Amino acid sequence: MSARLALAVLLPIVACAVQWYLWDIFKPYAWFFFIPTVFLSAWIGGLNGGLAATVIGALLAWYFFISPTLSFHLINPVSAFSIIVFVLTGCLFSVFFDQLRRSKKQANDALAIAESANEKISDLYQKLKEAQRLASVGNWSWDIQCDKHTWSEEVYNILDRDPALHAIAYPDVQEYFTPESWSELSVAVERCLSEGVSYECDVEVVRPSNCPRRWIAASGEAIRDANGNIVNLHGTVQDISERKRVEQSLRESEEQLAVIINSAMDGVIAVDEQQRIRLFNPAATEMFGLSMVEAIGQPLSRLLPERFHQAHEKAIVNFAHTSLKARRMGGMGENSGIRANGQEFPIEASISQSVIAGKKLFIAIVRDITERKQTQDEILRLNFDLERRVVERTAELTAANRELDSFAYAVAHDLRAPLRAMSGFSHALQEDYGHQLQGEPLIYLEQISLASRKMSDLVDGLLLLSRSTRGGLQYELVDISAMSKRLLAELAQSDHGQHAMVEVEAGLQAQCDARMLEVVMRNLLGNAWKYTSHVENPTIRVYAENRDNAHFFCVADNGAGFDMAHANRLFKPFQRLHRQDEFPGIGIGLATVRRIVNRHAGSIEARGEPGKGATFCFTLSDMPVTLEQDT
Amino acid sequence: MINTKNILLVEDNPQDEMLTMRALRRANLINQIDVVRDGQQALDYLFREGDFIGREDPDHPAMVLLDIGLPRLSGLEVLERLRSDDRTKFLPVIMLTSSDEEYDRLKSYENHANSFVRKPVDFSEFAETVGRVGVYWLATNEPPPGR
Numbered sequence: 001m002s003a004r005l006a007l008a009v010l011l012p013i014v015a016c017a018v019q020w021y022l023w024d025i026f027k028p029y030a031w032f033f034f035i036p037t038v039f040l041s042a043w044i045g046g047l048n049g050g051l052a053a054t055v056i057g058a059l060l061a062w063y064f065f066i067s068p069t070l071s072f073h074l075i076n077p078v079s080a081f082s083i084i085v086f087v088l089t090g091c092l093f094s095v096f097f098d099q100l101r102r103s104k105k106q107a108n109d110a111l112a113i114a115e116s117a118n119e120k121i122s123d124l125y126q127k128l129k130e131a132q133r134l135a136s137v138g139n140w141s142w143d144i145q146c147d148k149h150t151w152s153e154e155v156y157n158i159l160d161r162d163p164a165l166h167a168i169a170y171p172d173v174q175e176y177f178t179p180e181s182w183s184e185l186s187v188a189v190e191r192c193l194s195e196g197v198s199y200e201c202d203v204e205v206v207r208p209s210n211c212p213r214r215w216i217a218a219s220g221e222a223i224r225d226a227n228g229n230i231v232n233l234h235g236t237v238q239d240i241s242e243r244k245r246v247e248q249s250l251r252e253s254e255e256q257l258a259v260i261i262n263s264a265m266d267g268v269i270a271v272d273e274q275q276r277i278r279l280f281n282p283a284a285t286e287m288f289g290l291s292m293v294e295a296i297g298q299p300l301s302r303l304l305p306e307r308f309h310q311a312h313e314k315a316i317v318n319f320a321h322t323s324l325k326a327r328r329m330g331g332m333g334e335n336s337g338i339r340a341n342g343q344e345f346p347i348e349a350s351i352s353q354s355v356i357a358g359k360k361l362f363i364a365i366v367r368d369i370t371e372r373k374q375t376q377d378e379i380l381r382l383n384f385d386l387e388r389r390v391v392e393r394t395a396e397l398t399a400a401n402r403e404l405d406s407f408a409y410a411v412a413h414d415l416r417a418p419l420r421a422m423s424g425f426s427h428a429l430q431e432d433y434g435h436q437l438q439g440e441p442l443i444y445l446e447q448i449s450l451a452s453r454k455m456s457d458l459v460d461g462l463l464l465l466s467r468s469t470r471g472g473l474q475y476e477l478v479d480i481s482a483m484s485k486r487l488l489a490e491l492a493q494s495d496h497g498q499h500a501m502v503e504v505e506a507g508l509q510a511q512c513d514a515r516m517l518e519v520v521m522r523n524l525l526g527n528a529w530k531y532t533s534h535v536e537n538p539t540i541r542v543y544a545e546n547r548d549n550a551h552f553f554c555v556a557d558n559g560a561g562f563d564m565a566h567a568n569r570l571f572k573p574f575q576r577l578h579r580q581d582e583f584p585g586i587g588i589g590l591a592t593v594r595r596i597v598n599r600h601a602g603s604i605e606a607r608g609e610p611g612k613g614a615t616f617c618f619t620l621s622d623m624p625v626t627l628e629q630d631t
Numbered sequence: 632m633i634n635t636k637n638i639l640l641v642e643d644n645p646q647d648e649m650l651t652m653r654a655l656r657r658a659n660l661i662n663q664i665d666v667v668r669d670g671q672q673a674l675d676y677l678f679r680e681g682d683f684i685g686r687e688d689p690d691h692p693a694m695v696l697l698d699i700g701l702p703r704l705s706g707l708e709v710l711e712r713l714r715s716d717d718r719t720k721f722l723p724v725i726m727l728t729s730s731d732e733e734y735d736r737l738k739s740y741e742n743h744a745n746s747f748v749r750k751p752v753d754f755s756e757f758a759e760t761v762g763r764v765g766v767y768w769l770a771t772n773e774p775p776p777g778r
Contacts, residue, residue: 409730409732413699413700413728413729413730414700414729416729416730416750416752417644417646417647417729418646419752420646420647420650420729420750420751420752420754420757421644421646421647421650423752423753423754423757424646424649424650424653424754424757424758425646425650425754426754427754427755427758428650428653428754449753449754452752452753453752453753455752456752456753
């Protein structure tokens with residue numbers, strides 16, 4: 001600024017010098033160079049420069065070029081007037097340029113402000129765009145007078161429309177909505193147009209491409225001019241598909257939950273911290289005879305018999321202080337509920353606690369166990385009945401067994417006495433009066449003796465048979481080989497006329513009742529002995545064989561044998577396959593053998609052929625004990 | 632030395648009684664044979680009670696042939712009573728029975744019967760058995776020292 005001022009001050013001096021040098025040419029025009037100089041100085045130096053140049057210029061021209069020259073004396077009044085005009089002109093130039101400079105500065109300032117404002121606006125616009133994108137919110141406006149629609153970029157995005165295209169006018173925009181949504185939206189827009197009522201509604205958008213449908217929240221409001229006429233509509237659209245989806249799934253899960261709770265067989269009852277009922281499902285309604293409306297808000301104790309109230313309340317409070325999520329209710333004892341009609345009924349309940357929206361909620365699952373209790377009672381009763389009946393039957397059976405025992409005893413004792421009398425007295429007769437009798441009477445007496453002996457054998461056989469089914473079995477390891485040898489030796493000793501070849505396999509053993517097994521072996525070996533009495537080289541074998549997953553003990557002989565056609569009669573009491581005169585017997589031995597074998601959970605079978613011998617094989621149990629296992 | 636004291640036969644079956652008597656006689660035993668017909672009578676006889684108060688013979692019989700199947704008191708009960716009484720605990724008692732029930736045999740031995748004899752159906756066997764028993768207990772066996 002000072003340089004400009006110095007230049008402005010210097011210019012009149014330079015003009016003075018130039019005019020002094022060229023004075024001869026420009027004489028008498030004393031102001032010729034000074035007027036443009038002052039103009040220049042005012043341009044360059046502004047108000048101060050101009051004024052300084054004017055004063056300096058006026059003084060220099062007055063002194064050097066106005067006559068009398070080189071003095072400040074004024075002779076001619078015109079000269080004085082010219083000085084005044086010059087000074088005024090100089091002042092005018094100064095003021096003019098000063099004004100000019102101020103205007104220019106103002107203009108520049110204004111321009112700068114405008115530019116910065118522009119920047120800010122553009123920045124804001126970007127931010128707005130960003131915000132709309134992030135929030136999926138777009139805005140639109142509709143100038144009704146010129147029917148001009150304007151959409152923000154996000155509106156295009158939401159409707160999936162090419163931003164290069166123009167905004168679609170109302171009501172052509174219908175194509176973007178489902179029919180249901182459009183009917184709702186169009187009604188709202190029409191009301192906004194005609195009555196100026198703002199609207200907000202959720203509508204479903206169908207987008208042209210195969211994009212999934214979207215839900216948007218559309219809102220709009222009217223703008224009126226000074227006269228109150230509606231001139232513009234503007235509003236926003238927001239993509240709420242995600243919210244809708246969440247709402248939908250929430251609704252679905254809520255519905256599912258409701259279905260579960262409503263269709264549950266068990267009563268579901270939610271109770272708040274004040275123990276007031278907050279939820280009461282249909283099963284609970286039915287169980288307690290209380291409608292949902294009646295139940296909600298009621299204290300939980302309403303559902304319980306009075307004697308449980310205190311304990312129950314305490315139990316819930318205690319439970320609330322535990323960190324347990326759930327537990328059975330009623331712990332030790334029975335739990336009961338009470339119906340609206342005052343009827344008590346047994347329940348089974350569990351309780352759980354959770355905090356929902358900052359509030360504690362207890363959820364009780366209640367089951368009416370009346371039927372179960374009845375069933376249990378019934379089962380108990382039936383069991384009791386059954387046990388009683390078992391005891392009764394056992395007693396009956398014991399009594400029957402005892403009766404049978406005494407019957408057998410009576411048979412043994414009392415049946416023999418008359419036989420003995422028959423035999424005894426016929427003998428006495430023979431001894432005392434035998435010499436008076438001859439021929440047939442003696443034979444008759446002998447027949448009486450024979451018959452009584454036969455009858456005695458029958459009684460003995462029957463007793464053995466009946467004894468074989470009575471009494472417990474005392475299992476022990478029995479050496480069958482040794483037993484067989486002993487029995488065969490006894491047979492050989494009692495029958496001097498017969499010498500049979502005997503082969504007894506060594507090491508035959510079984511876990512069984514020794515005395516019972518002896519009855520078996522005595523019978524089988526006795527039979528073998530008896531039925532080989534007519535053959536030339538009688539042979540009796542005792543051996544074991546394994547077949548059909550069973551361990552058989554066998555007694556085989558080469559005697560009379562039997563016809564397999566009659567094999568099924570062998571084991572029946574009093575059934576014989578041979579005549580008395582062939583082989584005497586009473587037909588009860590094998591029946592006894594089979595009973596004993598059966599009592600040992602075994603089985604017996606017979607193979608035979610007439611004239612070639614018979615084999616009897618029996619099992620005693622699934623797992624016979626062998627010598628090897630024993631040692 | 633033949634014991635000449637009485638023999639007591641306890642038998643309810645008259646036919647068995649007759650046969651037993653016959654067998655004993657034929658074994659040449661000359662002793663007097665007293666017969667009672669049930670268990671109670673047997674005890675009364677031996678302890679001189681009831682009908683037998685003041686029984687003439689001051690001694691116990693030389694032996695008792697005791698049937699098991701008796702009316703009122705069974706032979707086993709009689710035996711038990713005899714063995715629990717000091718007066719009769721050494722008295723020779725021979726159980727005579729039709730049955731060969733193990734229970735009877737076991738009980739007889741538990742109560743210290745001196746013998747257990749099954750009455751065979753066959754008469755000659757029966758007679759022989761009774762005779763042998765009689766001879767054994769009256770002639771062969773030495774009785775306990777008298778008090």
